[in-house]
Amino acid sequence: MQFPFRPGMVLIDLDGTLVDSVPDLTFCVDEMMARLGRPPRGEPAVRQWVGNGVERLVVRALTGQLDGEPDAADFERALPIFLELYAENTATRSVLYPGVREGLDLLRARGYRLGCVTNKAGRFTEPLLKAVGIRDTFELVVSGDALPEKKPSPLPLLHAAKHFGVEPTAALMLGDSVSDVRAARAAGFGIICVSYGYNHGDDIRTAEPDAVIDALTELDDLLADPRG
Structure with missing residues (x-):
């Protein structure tokens, strides 16, 4: 399967998608x-x-x-x-999920512009990203207290799209929960979810994202190289 369009940017959730916190x-x-x-x-x-x-x-x-x-x-x-x-204790026991570092390296190698959009407050987000060694991966980080609303509001996603100069219909969100799916749908983004994250015990497939993956390394087959 190939994703139906080449995203102009990729936004990624933090807890449950990148990091098991x-x-x-x-x-x-x-x-x-x-x-x-x-x-x-x-x-x-x-x-x-x-x-x-x-x-x-x-x-x-x-x-x-x-x-x-x-x-x-x-x-x-x-x-x-x-x-x-x-x-x-923001990052004393928290770890990257298997395949995350490789998946992020793949996206960067292909030239995708990356942002992190999370509901976690900024005072915890930045230390966690730095502690697990992926802060420099992201051009933009939007924490849960950076704007008047957080996911499932589309506001953080639309804010990021404006920052990157990308139309929402050409943008992609990676997440793990129904909150990510709702935010992406409301913003007009594509949405891919991981199967292993935090969704209150419910199978994320019931939220009907565009695709579900078991590891970020599977993006190698889903996404085309934006550079052609």
């Missing part, structure tokens, strides 16, 4: 819960909860479920604890 997030969640005098949640639960920013992760950790709202006072107490912990 759940080990660090789990450590912070469980330590936060301990400081609050509550039992740990564990990695299997955290894997179901990530993907919508740290505030939602803290909410889910407090309630023990994907939806619902905790006591406001509990949240106000818990969030600063988590933020302090995560600032110290």
Whole structure:
């Protein structure tokens, strides 16, 4: 299979697409819960909860479920604890997924212009990208607090398209979640998803992206060389 057009740029999500950050997030969640005098949640639960920013992760950790709202006072107490912990543990245990470095090298070798668009706050995004050694891969990084809205809003994607001078219909998003698919569709982008990421336990195929891959190295067959 070949993707139906040659993207003028490729935007890539961070958590769940490039980096498995759940080990660090789990450590912070469980330590936060301990400081609050509550039992740990564990990695299997955290894997179901990530993907919508740290505030939602803290909410889910407090309630023990994907939806619902905790006591406001509990949240106000818990969030600063988590933020302090995560600032110290942004990339202690997080790792690139298999094939990510090779896939990024492939895209760069083919001349694609690359950007990273994530819902993670900038104070965590930049240190994580640098720690795993891929910050210099991206011409542009749009973090979750860089604009008034984040994914699934199309705003971050359209902002990046304007930055690169590329029409949305000639742009591609790589992600792992329904949030990425919704943002891409709303922006008019093409969307390819990885099968291994964070989508609250649901198969990403149900969101109907244009293609699903098991590793970024599969882009070698999907995407044409933009230089012809």
